[in-house]
Amino acid sequence: MKIRTLMRHIREGFKNIGRNGWMTIASVGAVTTTLILVGAFLALMMNLNQMADNIEDDVEINALIDLTINQQEIQQLGNEIKQIDGVDSVVFSSKDDELNKLIDSMGENGQTWQMFEQDNPLNHVYIVRTADPQDTAPVAKKISELKGVQEVNYGQGVVEKLFEFNKYARSIGLVLIVGLLFTAIFLISNTIKITIMARSKEIGIMKLVGATNGFIRWPFFIEGMLLGILGSIIPIAIVLSGYYYLANTVSQRIHYSFVEILPYNPFAIQLSLIILAIGAVIGVWGSVMSVRKFLKV
Amino acid sequence: MILMKDVYKTYANGVTALNGINVDIKQGEFVYIVGPSGAGKSTFIRLMYREVRPTKGSIYINDVNVNEIKEKRVPLLRRDIGVVFQDFKLLPKLTVYENIAFALEVIEQPPSLIRKRVMDVLELVGLKNKARFIPDELSGGEQQRVSIARAIVNHPKIVIADEPTGNLDPDTSWGIMKILEEINDRGTTVIMATHSKEIVNTFKNRVIAIEDGLIARDEHRGDYGYEN
Secondary structure, X not given: OOHHHHHHHHHHHXXXXXXXXXXXXXXXXXXXXXXXHHHHHHHHHHHHHHHHHHXXXXXOEEEEEOOOOOHHHHHHHHHHHHHOOOEEEEEEEOHHHHHHHHHHHHHHHHHHHHHHHOOOOOOOEEEEEEOOHHHHHXXXXXXXXXXXXXXXXXXXXXXXXXXXXXHHHHHXXXXXXXXXXXXXXXXXXXXXXXXHHOOHHHHHHHHHOOOOHHHHHHHHHHHHHHHHHHHHHHHHHHHHHHHHHHHHHHHHHOOOOOOOOOOHHHHHHHHHHHHHHHHHHHHHHHHHHHHHHHOOO | OEEEEEEEEEOOOOOEEEEEEEEEEOOOOEEXXXXXXXOOHHHHHHHHOOOOOOOEEEEEEOOEEHHHOOHHXXXXXXXXXXXXXXXXXXXXXXXXXXXXXXXXXXXXXXXHHHHHHHHHHHHHOOOHHHOOOOHHHOOHHHXXXXXXXXXXXXXXXXXXXXXXXXXOOHHHHHHHHHHXXXXXXXXXXXXXXXXXXXXXXXXXXXXXXXXXXXXXXEEOOOOOOOOO
């Protein structure tokens, strides 16, 4: 195809948007409504996913070090832990640090623990994080088998349930997103199909005048893409402003460390691009698939 | 130029439109296709640009068997034949200018040439001042002239017209005939299905009469031969 013909198709695609007036508005409306839903749901799911990640990232293994081993052996134990597959970081926390943490976490009641400062009964601890939180249990097991480890704590029982819950939550979220996307594709391509059906006669005429299928299809391709892009403008505006409001108000009122919503920048930008891409792809798909039907004259 | 050999056409609903047609039309001829309604005139015409395919027999346009060309090459065939439709078949949302230019855009002509050719042909059909109108804003006769302009703008060797004056008043019909004669004088083969006794008897040309799917008459400078 010659460049000027491609330019002609692009020009025609733009002109068709204007020529088809109400049909354009109907298609853009369908895209807009569904993309608002998809956008809002995506924002929700991505944030919930982030929260689940945060919770999982907070899972750490506390390896209590045997009171009987000496400084050099403690050092060696630290190195051995680092060697274990899946271990991300190993931080040493002395028994004094541990006592301070305990006193801090008790708040007012912490005072009573201060009496132990002279004769600290706690253990030195290695705080271990795994690269993938799912590896916590197996890694903890390996650590517990090392010499010089008295006990391993990682919230046994609770952590497994938490991971299980998150796994289900993610799967359900994914199914919902995919379902919503399919609904969007169906709705949008149906609306576009109706608008193109009204033009099936025109497509027939074009063919009788000697236009090839490609020549007819191209402007529809461009038009579909434009419909998708136009339809994604309002959803993006709504999602951006809505999210901006949430990020600024809600997040300030909630103080649990894991309820941390994704920062406006770059999350909002990424979400906008995703919505735009979904709009454009569905627009093109709906349009090209519908034209295909009428090309057999 | 156009050769039909033993052409039969039976539609899916069982109606037989053509029953063994043999015709040879030479370059530069002007041919009327006449006959009663339902005799097979439209089928005869539509076979040539492959809107309809024969049940049996062969149709050659410039030595190419129309029925044997691949689907992909059908647009190329149609570009060599200008078709004037009874119902005009104009693109309703495009202006007169754009409708005519479309026939040149499909063959990827440069914009400067498109502009010149479209303006020339608009001059020929007398619609230069209506280039920016859309079909709905034109009278039937004007729309038919746009349809003719589109059919001839890329200088096809053959122009086929299916009752181009069918819906038009006598004055307008006369105008349309003048244009078709002028195109024919330039060497273009013109094939025209018509019901108009006046036209056939006034502008004398070859007459092929089709009755019951068969050629009943084929006369050089013939008469219409039916009561209107």
